[in-house]
Amino acid sequence: MERFAGLLEQLPRQQGEMLRALHLAQEELGWISRDAIRLIARHLRVSEAQVYGPATFYAEFRHSPPPKTLVTWCSGPSCRVVGGDRVRRIFEAEFGCRLGENTEDDELGLWLGQCNGTCERAPMVWVNGRVVGPLTMLETVKLARRLKDGEDPIAWPRRPIKIAPATFVAAEQVYGAEHGSGHGSGASSEGTGQ
Amino acid sequence: MSNAYDELREAAELAAAPRRAPERPLVRVDLSTSSIAAEADRLWEALTPLAAARDADLVRVGTLGLSWLEPVVEVERPGSGAVVYGPVRPEEAAAFLEAALGENPAEDAAAWLIGARLPSPGVAPLADHPFWAPQQRRLMRLMGVIDPESIDEAIAEGAYEALDRAVEMEPMAICDLVLAAGVGGRGGGGFPAGQKWKFLLGAPGPSKYLVCNADEGDPGAFVNRVLMESDPHLVIEGMAIAGKATGSDYGFIYIRDEYPLSIARMQLALEQARERGLLGKDIFGSGFDFDLEITRGAGSYVCGEETGLIASVEGIRGMPKIRPPFPAQRGVFDQPSNVNNTETYANVPLIVNRGANWYREYGTESDPGTKMFSISGALERPGILEVPFGMGMDELLLGCGGGPPDGYAPKGIQPGGPLGGLLPASDLGLKLERPPFTERGVLLGSGGLILFDERASAVDLTKYFSEFCEDESCGRCTTCHGGSQRLVEVLERILHGDGREEDLERIGAIDKTLQNANCLHGQFTPYAVRGLVNYFRDELDVHIESKRDPAQVAPGLIRYLVSDPQSAALREAQAFCPTAAIVERPAAGEPAEDGDAEAAAPTGMPDLMIDDARCIRCDVCRELAPEAVRVEDRVIELLSVV
Numbered sequence: 001m002e003r004f005a006g007l008l009e010q011l012p013r014q015q016g017e018m019l020r021a022l023h024l025a026q027e028e029l030g031w032i033s034r035d036a037i038r039l040i041a042r043h044l045r046v047s048e049a050q051v052y053g054p055a056t057f058y059a060e061f062r063h064s065p066p067p068k069t070l071v072t073w074c075s076g077p078s079c080r081v082v083g084g085d086r087v088r089r090i091f092e093a094e095f096g097c098r099l100g101e102n103t104e105d106d107e108l109g110l111w112l113g114q115c116n117g118t119c120e121r122a123p124m125v126w127v128n129g130r131v132v133g134p135l136t137m138l139e140t141v142k143l144a145r146r147l148k149d150g151e152d153p154i155a156w157p158r159r160p161i162k163i164a165p166a167t168f169v170a171a172e173q174v175y176g177a178e179h180g181s182g183h184g185s186g187a188s189s190e191g192t193g194q
Numbered sequence: 195m196s197n198a199y200d201e202l203r204e205a206a207e208l209a210a211a212p213r214r215a216p217e218r219p220l221v222r223v224d225l226s227t228s229s230i231a232a233e234a235d236r237l238w239e240a241l242t243p244l245a246a247a248r249d250a251d252l253v254r255v256g257t258l259g260l261s262w263l264e265p266v267v268e269v270e271r272p273g274s275g276a277v278v279y280g281p282v283r284p285e286e287a288a289a290f291l292e293a294a295l296g297e298n299p300a301e302d303a304a305a306w307l308i309g310a311r312l313p314s315p316g317v318a319p320l321a322d323h324p325f326w327a328p329q330q331r332r333l334m335r336l337m338g339v340i341d342p343e344s345i346d347e348a349i350a351e352g353a354y355e356a357l358d359r360a361v362e363m364e365p366m367a368i369c370d371l372v373l374a375a376g377v378g379g380r381g382g383g384g385f386p387a388g389q390k391w392k393f394l395l396g397a398p399g400p401s402k403y404l405v406c407n408a409d410e411g412d413p414g415a416f417v418n419r420v421l422m423e424s425d426p427h428l429v430i431e432g433m434a435i436a437g438k439a440t441g442s443d444y445g446f447i448y449i450r451d452e453y454p455l456s457i458a459r460m461q462l463a464l465e466q467a468r469e470r471g472l473l474g475k476d477i478f479g480s481g482f483d484f485d486l487e488i489t490r491g492a493g494s495y496v497c498g499e500e501t502g503l504i505a506s507v508e509g510i511r512g513m514p515k516i517r518p519p520f521p522a523q524r525g526v527f528d529q530p531s532n533v534n535n536t537e538t539y540a541n542v543p544l545i546v547n548r549g550a551n552w553y554r555e556y557g558t559e560s561d562p563g564t565k566m567f568s569i570s571g572a573l574e575r576p577g578i579l580e581v582p583f584g585m586g587m588d589e590l591l592l593g594c595g596g597g598p599p600d601g602y603a604p605k606g607i608q609p610g611g612p613l614g615g616l617l618p619a620s621d622l623g624l625k626l627e628r629p630p631f632t633e634r635g636v637l638l639g640s641g642g643l644i645l646f647d648e649r650a651s652a653v654d655l656t657k658y659f660s661e662f663c664e665d666e667s668c669g670r671c672t673t674c675h676g677g678s679q680r681l682v683e684v685l686e687r688i689l690h691g692d693g694r695e696e697d698l699e700r701i702g703a704i705d706k707t708l709q710n711a712n713c714l715h716g717q718f719t720p721y722a723v724r725g726l727v728n729y730f731r732d733e734l735d736v737h738i739e740s741k742r743d744p745a746q747v748a749p750g751l752i753r754y755l756v757s758d759p760q761s762a763a764l765r766e767a768q769a770f771c772p773t774a775a776i777v778e779r780p781a782a783g784e785p786a787e788d789g790d791a792e793a794a795a796p797t798g799m800p801d802l803m804i805d806d807a808r809c810i811r812c813d814v815c816r817e818l819a820p821e822a823v824r825v826e827d828r829v830i831e832l833l834s835v836v
Contacts, residue, residue: 018509117416119570
């Protein structure tokens with residue numbers, strides 16, 4: 001808290017610094033506490049309500065401490081059309097909490113995330129900010145259980161995306177038959193698919 | 195060209211020479227949000243010692259747009275072109291580098307090979323790849339080629355040349371040039387940027403602000419992200435030129451918080467530009483001052499609306515206001531302002547360098563130029579590309595994107611984000627420009643196109659978009675937040691088998707009411723449901739009348755049944771059911787001694803069944819035991835409630 005107060009002092013005392021101040025609080029403290037709101041209000045010379053307003057309007061600002069391991073479920077449509085909603089139901093069942101909640105002990109949390117455009121990984125989740133996907137439903141169950149067991153999420157290899165069968169213009173057409181066999185994505189699909 | 199610019203360029207060319215005309219092998223690793231999601235950062239770490247050991251230079255670049263092949267790596271070798279490979283897994287780094295830098299990469303590295311960006315013997319050109327072939331990469335020219343964190347590379351390739359020209363031009367002449375090129379607002383509005391600039395130019399000073407809308411909230415759209423991550427200087431240069439054209443000396447780049455890498459790269463690019471005197475006081479000795487700052491968003495979709503964005507820049511709740519007054523009259527901190535999309539600004543340097551006629555070589559009368567599109571959903575090849583306006587949507591989604599995987603048939607398209615609406619697959623032939631989309635009652639929007647196939651439910655998708663609009667409504671007008679709530683309630687009911695005949699009428703009434711909302715968010719909220727009613731009416735009717743979901747997605751309308759109660763695969767799946775819903779069928783008394791002997795289980799194990807009350811329809815069991823589980827319509831008693 002002292003560190004945050006010190007950093008806050010360095011921001012200009014302007015209304016326009018509000019979001020920056022709130023981001024700073026969240027980065028330093030993990031969430032926007034009542035004390036943080038009071039400090040920001042005092043620093044920017046506005047009422048606490050004027051801080052509380054934006055702090056609750058923007059979805060990124062949290063009003064309770066974050067869980068130790070946070071699963072952010074991508075709510076985007078690209079995920080949804082390939083089974084994203086099932087991923088949510090699996091996490092809810094495995095964690096025993098609803099979307100937007102933490103488990104009782106604050107070890108795990110399942111929160112809603114907005115699409116950041118890594119749609120080729122759909123359906124996906126972020127585990128402590130790292131993209132994990134594309135997920136099959138079995139992988140989702142396994143992921144949820146490993147998280148419950150407290151395993152390090154970063155250590156798991158992610159599945160490469162399935163490569164489309166050879167639809168690339170055949171290399172023969174470009175270079176003649178003698179070069180045709182060894183390259184082009186026809187070969188690459190054999191080599192790295194799944 | 196001013197002396198200041200010439201000196202800058204010369205120094206940059208010198209500094210960037212080892213990368214522009216490499217004397218030793220150059221390994222370019224795509225480090226962007228998409229590739230890092232595929233562990234490109236781990237790949238980078240793995241490649242670092244390996245490349246050093248082989249006397250090759252490792253270079254960070256932005257993305258080429260081949261998202262489904264990430265992590266993408268390009269190897270350029272003196273005298274033998276540049277070849278693009280992917281996906282290169284971190285654990286394959288050594289084998290890959292060995293092959294790609296070896297005698298015969300075309301064969302040895304065939305497993306990773308995509309194509310040659312610069313001609314390379316024995317390798318098919320990337321330009322022949324169906325994803326690449328129809329592209330006209332103007333904005334994306336340097337993406338995936340230069341290091342987005344090096345201003346030298348950008349300047350050596352021509353960045354800030356247009357700014358040097360622009361500072362010597364009359365503001366009105368720049369506005370006229372941009373107007374003549376016909377570049378329209380890339381956020382989807384399509385309003386001529388030149389015209390908008392003239393409003394600001396004519397507004398009284400002394401302070402005027404520029405705002406760059408990089409809040410890209412439409413799920414499935416990631417055009418701005420790629421722009422900022424892969425070529426940030428293009429955006430900065432475009433804004434500086436706009437500053438000169440509008441008499442503004444300060445700008446804000448509003449970037450959504452979901453794009454941390456964009457924020458970091460833009461921040462770095464701003465610092466580098468300031469260091470070189472490309473931002474700040476007296477740019478190129480012309481007396482023109484301009485500077486920029488980044489505002490980091492905090493997760494609010496309505497902040498993509500320009501008045502909401504302005505409120506957010508001011509640090510208050512991002513609630514849209516009624517226009518007029520327009521931002522050019524009263525914008526950021528009540529000063530005259532201009533808001534444009536990131537991509538709109540990025541087009542400006544090209545126009546200043548090459549002229550309006552060049553710009554209009556591609557595109558259509560209503561939408562000149564090229565457009566970046568991000569394509570995703572049920573596609574073989576999701577990614578980001580740049581094509582001329584007017585190209586067929588089928589060419590983009592089926593040609594470049596490869597259509598749905600595994601032979602599924604396309605069912606529909608979702609253009610323009612949650613407010614964009616839905617189109618049926620029969621509209622795949624539409625030309626990618628605004629008028630045909632508007633005619634069909636949808637929006638082309640900011641460049642996100644999502645294809646969905648027969649596995650997806652149009653009703654479920656509509657509910658999602660309505661829910662999204664409800665969530666993201668700023669709450670100022672009851673019409674909007676209440677209207678979207680009612681809409682979600684109706685759709686939810688339909689998805690739970692409680693659709694009623696009068697629901698269509700009710701949806702129509704909500705739609706009509708929402709047209710009275712203060713801003714476009716509320717007014718466009720019903721676009722998705724309108725698309726559902728207009729183009730997916732059959733599916734909606736089946737939901738309402740027969741209480742069935744043909745796509746078998748809605749949990750309330752389907753159930754999972756065991757078709758092979760003795761399946762070994764299902765017995766294994768038991769352990770993975772998140773709700774332990776696969777249970778043993780309770781024995782119905784002693785098994786018969788004679789008659790049922792054949793039917794009795796050869797394993798002697800009890801039959802398995804799915805406990806419907808526990809089942810959450812997550813599909814794990816069907817994934818593991820596709821032969822043993824089937825999905826059926828849940829028979830809902832059609833009680834006639836009078």
